[in-house]
Amino acid sequence: MIDAMRVTLASIVTLLLAWPAFADGDAARGEAKFQDCAACHRLEAGANNVGPSLHGIFARKAGEIADFRYSPAMKRSGIVWSPETLETFITDPQSVVPANRMPYAGMASAGDRADLIAYLRNATK
Amino acid sequence: MTTKLKEVDVVIVGLGWTGGILAKELTEAGLKVVALERGSPRSSESDYSLPNIRDELRYVVRHDLMQNTARDTITVRNNPQQEALPMRRLGSFLPGEVVGGSGVHWSGHTWRWTDMEFKVRSNYEERYGKKFLPDDMTIQDWGISYAELEPYYDKFEYTAAVSGKAGNIGGQIMAGGNPFEAPRKRDYPLPPLTPILASEMFTDAARNAGYHPFPRPSANASQPYTNPDGAKFGGCQYCGYCQRFGCEANAKGSPHMTVIPIAMRNPNFELRTHSWVTRVLKDSDGKRVTGVTYTNINNGEEFEQPATIVLLCAYAINNVHLMLLSGIGTPYDPVAQKGVIGKNYCYQTGAAATLFFEGKYFNPFMNAGGSNATIDDFNTNWAFDRAPHNFVGGYNVSGGFNTPLPIGYRPVPSGTPQWGSEWKRATAKWYQTAMVINASGSVMANRYNCYDLDPTYRNAFGQPLMRMTFDYKENEHRMGVHAANLINDIAKTMNPTKLNPASARTDPWTVVPYQSTHNTGGTIMGTNPRDSALNKYLQSWDCHNLFVVGANVFPHNSSYNPTGPVGALAYWTADAIKNRYVKNPGPLVPA
Numbered sequence: 001m002i003d004a005m006r007v008t009l010a011s012i013v014t015l016l017l018a019w020p021a022f023a024d025g026d027a028a029r030g031e032a033k034f035q036d037c038a039a040c041h042r043l044e045a046g047a048n049n050v051g052p053s054l055h056g057i058f059a060r061k062a063g064e065i066a067d068f069r070y071s072p073a074m075k076r077s078g079i080v081w082s083p084e085t086l087e088t089f090i091t092d093p094q095s096v097v098p099a100n101r102m103p104y105a106g107m108a109s110a111g112d113r114a115d116l117i118a119y120l121r122n123a124t125k
Numbered sequence: 126m127t128t129k130l131k132e133v134d135v136v137i138v139g140l141g142w143t144g145g146i147l148a149k150e151l152t153e154a155g156l157k158v159v160a161l162e163r164g165s166p167r168s169s170e171s172d173y174s175l176p177n178i179r180d181e182l183r184y185v186v187r188h189d190l191m192q193n194t195a196r197d198t199i200t201v202r203n204n205p206q207q208e209a210l211p212m213r214r215l216g217s218f219l220p221g222e223v224v225g226g227s228g229v230h231w232s233g234h235t236w237r238w239t240d241m242e243f244k245v246r247s248n249y250e251e252r253y254g255k256k257f258l259p260d261d262m263t264i265q266d267w268g269i270s271y272a273e274l275e276p277y278y279d280k281f282e283y284t285a286a287v288s289g290k291a292g293n294i295g296g297q298i299m300a301g302g303n304p305f306e307a308p309r310k311r312d313y314p315l316p317p318l319t320p321i322l323a324s325e326m327f328t329d330a331a332r333n334a335g336y337h338p339f340p341r342p343s344a345n346a347s348q349p350y351t352n353p354d355g356a357k358f359g360g361c362q363y364c365g366y367c368q369r370f371g372c373e374a375n376a377k378g379s380p381h382m383t384v385i386p387i388a389m390r391n392p393n394f395e396l397r398t399h400s401w402v403t404r405v406l407k408d409s410d411g412k413r414v415t416g417v418t419y420t421n422i423n424n425g426e427e428f429e430q431p432a433t434i435v436l437l438c439a440y441a442i443n444n445v446h447l448m449l450l451s452g453i454g455t456p457y458d459p460v461a462q463k464g465v466i467g468k469n470y471c472y473q474t475g476a477a478a479t480l481f482f483e484g485k486y487f488n489p490f491m492n493a494g495g496s497n498a499t500i501d502d503f504n505t506n507w508a509f510d511r512a513p514h515n516f517v518g519g520y521n522v523s524g525g526f527n528t529p530l531p532i533g534y535r536p537v538p539s540g541t542p543q544w545g546s547e548w549k550r551a552t553a554k555w556y557q558t559a560m561v562i563n564a565s566g567s568v569m570a571n572r573y574n575c576y577d578l579d580p581t582y583r584n585a586f587g588q589p590l591m592r593m594t595f596d597y598k599e600n601e602h603r604m605g606v607h608a609a610n611l612i613n614d615i616a617k618t619m620n621p622t623k624l625n626p627a628s629a630r631t632d633p634w635t636v637v638p639y640q641s642t643h644n645t646g647g648t649i650m651g652t653n654p655r656d657s658a659l660n661k662y663l664q665s666w667d668c669h670n671l672f673v674v675g676a677n678v679f680p681h682n683s684s685y686n687p688t689g690p691v692g693a694l695a696y697w698t699a700d701a702i703k704n705r706y707v708k709n710p711g712p713l714v715p716a
Contacts, residue, residue, distance in 0.1 A: 035349035039359035039375035050170045050375060071176070101175040103362045103374040 025111075030119025033112050036104070043123050051102060054124050057081045062097075073099040083117045090116070127418060127427040133157045136417055136432035138402045138447065139439030141226020142688065143674040143695040145380035146284075147436055148388035149354075150699035156707070157393050159430060161400035161419050163439075164223035169382055173229075173371030181532045184369050188215050190230045192222040192440070196401075196422070197584040199442060203596040203633045204573060205459065211582050211590060216637035218644055219369065220440035224398060225381030227440060227642060228688075232368040232494030232527055233344035233377050235287045235692075236685035237278045239307040241505055243267040245681060248507075249517055258517065262600065263462075263469055263570045264681045268652040268661040271307045274693050277700075281692035282313055282342075285378025286350045286358045288495070289313040289342030303339045305505040315347045318361060323487050323560035324498040327524020330619045336500040341523060343495020344378030344688075356383040367494030368528035377494065399423050403586050405435055405451040407668065414453070414671045420586065433710075434670050434702065438695075441677040442576075445647030446591040449578050454648075454658050454667045459573050459594075465658045467576035469646040470593060471682035474601045475520070476609040476629055477563040479536050480621035486557045489529040497525035503611065504567075504684050516604040518567030520684045522612060524560065536561075538623040555623075562616055564608035564627070565641070570681045571598050576647050596633050605629030643687050645679040653716070660714040662701040663694060669712045674698055 040050035047053045052068040063075035077097045079085050089096045090113060092106040107113050134156040137144045144160055152158050167173070167190075183189045192198075192215065200209035221227035241248060245264050249257055258264070291312040292302025299312075317340035320328070324340070331338040345367065346358040361376040375382055388394045402419045406429070416431035437444045448454060448466050455464035503509050504519035511517065536559035537551040568574075579592040597605075609627040616624055651657025654666035663678055665671040674695050676687040701713055 035351065035357075036360065038351070039349065039357040048170065050174050050373075103175055103364060104359070105362060 025114030025116070025118030027115070027118040027122065030115035030117065031123070033107070033116040034119060034123070036107065036116075040102075054120065057086070057124050058083065058121070071099060071101040073097050074101070083121060086120070087113050087117050127429050129429045130431065132416070132431040132433070133159045134432065135159070135434045135436060136161065136430050137436045137438050138417060139163075139226060139437070139443070140224050140380070140385060140396060141221060141438065141440070142228040142380045142384075142692055144226070144436070144438030145228070145384035145388065146692065146695040147438060147674065147699050147702075148394055149384040149391075150696070150703060152388050152391040152393040154703040154707070155393065158388070159395045159397065159432070160388075161402050161417070161430070162224055162396065162398050163401045163422065164221070164226075164398065166396075166398050167223045167225065167229065167371065167381065169371065169375050173373055175373050178370055178373050179364075179366050181530050184230075185530060185533060188219065190221055190223050190369070190371070191215055192220040195585070197586075198590060200579040200582050200590050200592045201636055202592070202594050205594060209579060209592045209594070212636045217635070217640045218642040219639070220442060220642065224385065224396070225371075225379055228380040229371045230369045231377075231379075231642075231688060232686075233285075233287075234495055234686040234688070235282060235285060235289075235342050235344050236689045237271070237307060237309070237693075238683055238685055238690045239505055240271045241507060242681070242683045243269055243271060253512055257512070259598075259600065261572045261598075262517065263572050264517070265570075265651060265656055267650055267680055268657070269650070274690070274697060275307075275310065277693035277696040278689060279310060280696050281689065284352050284354065284356075284383055285344040285692065286315060286346040286352060286376075287313050287342050287344045287378065288315040288318050288347035288361075290317045290340055292339060301339060303499070303501050303505075304337050305501045307505075313342060314352075315350055318343065318345055318347045318493045318495055319363070320498065321487070321492050321496045321525060322485065324496060324525040326560065326619060327562060327615075328498040330615050331498070331500050331522075331524070334615055334618060336502045338498045338500050341495045341497040341499045341525075343493065345493040345495050346376045346378070352383060354383065354387055356387070361493045363491050363493050363496070365490045365492055365528065365531070401586070402439075402447065403450070403588065405437070405447060405453060405671065407451070407453065412668060414668045434672070434706075437671070437673040438675065441644050441647065441675045442591065442593075444673050444675050444677045445576050448648055448658070448673065449576070449591065450588055453665060453671065456577060457575050459575050462572055465649070465654075465656065467647055468658075469570035469649050469680050470574050470576050470595060471568045471570055471645045471679070472595060472634070473568055473641050473643050473682055473684065474566040474597055474605055474630065475564050475640070476566075476605055476612060476627040477561055478612045478616045478627040479625040480560050480562065480616050480619060481536070481538055481555055481558050481623040482560070483558060483622040487526075487560050488557070489526055489534060489559070490531050492526045492529075494527060497523040497527065499523040503607070514603060514607050516600050516607065517569050518600070518604060518684070520564045520566035520604060520608045522562065522564045522608070522615075524562045526561065539625045558622070562612050562627070564612055565684045566601065566604050566608055567684045568597070568682045569600055570646065597630070602629060602631055605631075641686075643676065643682065645676045645682040645687060647677045648673045649680040650678040651680060660712070662713045663698045664701075664706075664713050666712075666716055670710065672698055672702065
């Protein structure tokens with residue numbers, strides 16, 4: 001219960017903090033930030049790697065790709081991916097979805113996250 | 126019943142770093158290449174991802190990525206007077222046995238060995254006189270120079286995503302790097318890893334003592350990276366599961382996520398896993414090899430794979446074994462000191478202290494494979510005068526951690542009972558408070574340290590096991606005393622609450638506990654066929670279309686980890702084959 005509250009609070013706080021920068025992210029800079037993700041995530045449809053393909057992510061629920069082995073935590077998370085929820089998640093993945101499988105500590109800078117999301121909006125289409 | 130297959134241009138035995146590099150380079154040059162790997166196919170996405178990879182029982186205790194000793198192992202003895210017995214369980218060293226080989230489970234430490242090693246005999250004789258070298262110390266020059274290898278070191282470092290700080294760029298000493306390294310053309314591809322408390326404390330203590338600490342260069346990507354071939358690395362997450370594990374974040378430079386997938390995408394390349402090579406076949410005149418025979422270990426089927434060029438790229442020990450089993454070159458005889466195959470087997474030595482600091486929290490569960498600071502003042506520093514200490518070679522000293530596993534790593538002050546409630550109290554109290562200072566030392570070749578075929582024991586294929594005869598000699602003992610004293614001197618200046626001091630090892634070498642997977646020699650490179658098995662291009666003096674690649678080519682062992690020169694020499698050999706041998710097959714160096 002306490003954990004759940006902390007997660008929700010953290011999500012709200014980061015969302016509020018992040019929103020202004022996030023709205024005007026720079027997609028070109030975001031492409032460079034995607035280096036953080038590219039060792040495990042591809043953008044082509046069906047190209048699952050260590051992480052699931054990000055193609056079409058903004059039309060999906062978390063844990064939805066049939067042939068990717070998600071953690072139970074991610075499947076249960078109930079997240080519907082949108083630019084906002086993804087931004088919240090990558091801020092601190094383990095606090096938003098505890099026990100998820102992604103070995104990534106998070107992207108600390110709100111500006112970097114905004115740039116990355118701006119890039120992914122088109123690149124995942 | 127052996128099925129004879131269609132001839133290919135190149136057959137590669139073993140697909141780790143060296144096999145992977147050669148497979149990529151030679152397929153890109155248009156050659157048709159088949160790789161035979163005895164292990165299973167493994168990948169980051171299906172095998173090394175979270176949470177399953179963090180399994181100490183599977184990977185550390187049961188050796189999931191390592192050679193299966195039920196099929197083949199070695200027999201071991203300390204000297205020719207003993208009867209060698211089979212090593213039935215891996216211990217002191219851990220050869221890999223999967224696609225990617227030991228390059229999957231290594232820590233990533235990547236060094237450039239220098240002319241101090243490549244010209245070892247010339248250097249010592251020139252400075253200290255011929256009498257300084259004991260009669261039974263069979264060290265010899267390698268026949269290659271640092272200058273020749275520099276571009277290939279560079280290539281390997283950029284392929285494997287080595288993080289570090291240059292100490293010498295083009296002759297200019299760079300602050301914060303290793304001032305004793307040989308000049309490099311440019312810096313490492315990535316900045317050093319984030320230091321940890323233990324490496325910072327060691328750095329301060331070593332600097333205060335007048336030494337030259339620097340962050341250890343390691344193929345753990347300190348930030349996301351795309352290598353020149355387009356392979357993508359994640360940034361190291363300091364997860365603590367490095368040595369003996371595949372990397373969960375694709376941050377450790379490994380062949381299975383760099384050179385091998387590039388070769389796999391090339392239609393010129395074919396990989397056959399579970400394929401155990403039993404013999405290299407010689408032509409009737411003995412001047413060439415014609416291919417290899419192998420067994421599919423899933424069903425026992427035997428095949429002959431003819432090839433124009435044969436490359437032995439298995440683990441260092443197994444390359445030598447195949448040469449002996451195939452009768453290529455003259456086996457080494459330590460009594461007559463004739464022959465070359467099996468000669469100059471070397472290992473490494475060391476000493477370590479554990480320091481306990483009440484009130485400090487080292488978080489030993491969080492670090493990279495290369496989370497160390499190192500000093501080379503007693504290693505590549507040629508100004509360090511060995512004469513008063515009477516030893517040849519050197520040792521590097523590091524402070525930090527390398528995969529101190531949450532279950533397996535249990536530092537307690539000496540004198541603590543090894544089990545029971547008192548041990549439990551001690552391990553809970555001291556786990557967080559301990560750090561290690563460790564010396565890794567060279568081992569010089571000795572005429573009696575060698576390999577041959579065992580007269581008694583056989584493997585699952587009915588072939589003789591390889592016999593290893595090895596022990597440390599006086600040279601290594603003297604160096605061990607020097608290293609232990611040095612470590613203890615530094616440790617005392619740090620004022621630990623308790624200290625388990627370093628001591629020089631004087632016991633004979635044994636197969637337990639784990640020491641290092643740095644076995645070298647057996648098919649050594651050199652300047653002439655009397656003293657060496659291979660020329661400087663790692664080409665057999667006996668059969669010009671056979672190349673043997675790996676640490677088995679090192680004529681002696683330095684204090685450094687071997688993968689830097691192993692990778693560089695693989696690229697060097699690839700160039701020699703592509704640019705010279707294929708155009709004009711024959712000996713690349715006149716005998």
